[in-house]
Amino acid sequence: MAELFHSMMQFIVSLFAAGSIQSATPAPAEGPLPLQQSIPGGLTVIPVGYGIQPPAVSFNGQQVMVIRPDEQKPWLAMIGIPLSQEPGETSIRVGNKSIRFTVNDHAYPEQHLSVKKNHVNPSAAELARIRDEQAQMAAVYTHYSPARPWQPMAWPVYGEMSSAFGLKRFFNGEQRNPHSGLDIAAATGTPILAPADGKVVLTGDFFFNGNSVFIDHGQGLISMFCHMSVIEVEAGEEIIAGERLGQVGATGRATGPHLHWTVSLNNARINPLLLLSPWQKSKILAAAQQQNQEQAEPTETSHE
Numbered sequence: 001m002a003e004l005f006h007s008m009m010q011f012i013v014s015l016f017a018a019g020s021i022q023s024a025t026p027a028p029a030e031g032p033l034p035l036q037q038s039i040p041g042g043l044t045v046i047p048v049g050y051g052i053q054p055p056a057v058s059f060n061g062q063q064v065m066v067i068r069p070d071e072q073k074p075w076l077a078m079i080g081i082p083l084s085q086e087p088g089e090t091s092i093r094v095g096n097k098s099i100r101f102t103v104n105d106h107a108y109p110e111q112h113l114s115v116k117k118n119h120v121n122p123s124a125a126e127l128a129r130i131r132d133e134q135a136q137m138a139a140v141y142t143h144y145s146p147a148r149p150w151q152p153m154a155w156p157v158y159g160e161m162s163s164a165f166g167l168k169r170f171f172n173g174e175q176r177n178p179h180s181g182l183d184i185a186a187a188t189g190t191p192i193l194a195p196a197d198g199k200v201v202l203t204g205d206f207f208f209n210g211n212s213v214f215i216d217h218g219q220g221l222i223s224m225f226c227h228m229s230v231i232e233v234e235a236g237e238e239i240i241a242g243e244r245l246g247q248v249g250a251t252g253r254a255t256g257p258h259l260h261w262t263v264s265l266n267n268a269r270i271n272p273l274l275l276l277s278p279w280q281k282s283k284i285l286a287a288a289q290q291q292n293q294e295q296a297e298p299t300e301t302s303h304e
Ligand SMILES: [Zn+2]
Pocket: 163, 179, 181, 182, 183, 259, 260, 261, 300, 303
């Protein structure tokens, strides 16, 4: 099974290589759009007009990404829906109008685990540190930077998904924050590669997340990589898809080496699988499903 998955991942890498050769000739298309899933933790795409300039779009008070992959077609608002969003009718602001859309309910699986008490309840000094780190992360997630060409994301590390996005987590019976990213199991030292172009905007050693790197991919699309053993980039660096960011580790509140990858769009943490190409997503899900039957041990105790 692992063999098969790895040869598949190599094929994915070769597909991306082929894609970059094609884009050497001028072409307006920048790859397939993200998959839509109008659920908490999902993403929905809404057409927002044919103007020369993209309209200003906001959702929950947060500026929204607007792209136009095809000039014959309207601008598209790409709306990240937070895990905390109540299912039902909601709306985006487009200029001075609003456009309604529906967020469907979704039952994410539950995960129950027992952890040592000192992992669950931080001390007063640790709480102060956690608050400071949350403020730094919030500044990154709410920042809106200029547009970059839209591109689907690549799988950032050579390894299998070990924990899915959105799991409802209970530690010693107490409900905690849901899993706001996905985990990929890999040995300490495995290189972590940028899933798309962007700019490194924050690095550091965080209480829960350990050594972490934040990349701004433009228009409110941010990636976070956690628990790294080594960070190999610095804030301010421009990064191209496939460039090394660092190495897999188990720093912060992790019980074993893995990569935790969060993707945030308009300050909503969303399922990173939606931003992969549909082909990649279906293969990765199939491999994860096989593995879930063996129930992988949880590798971390908290996030954010
Ligand atoms: Zn995780």
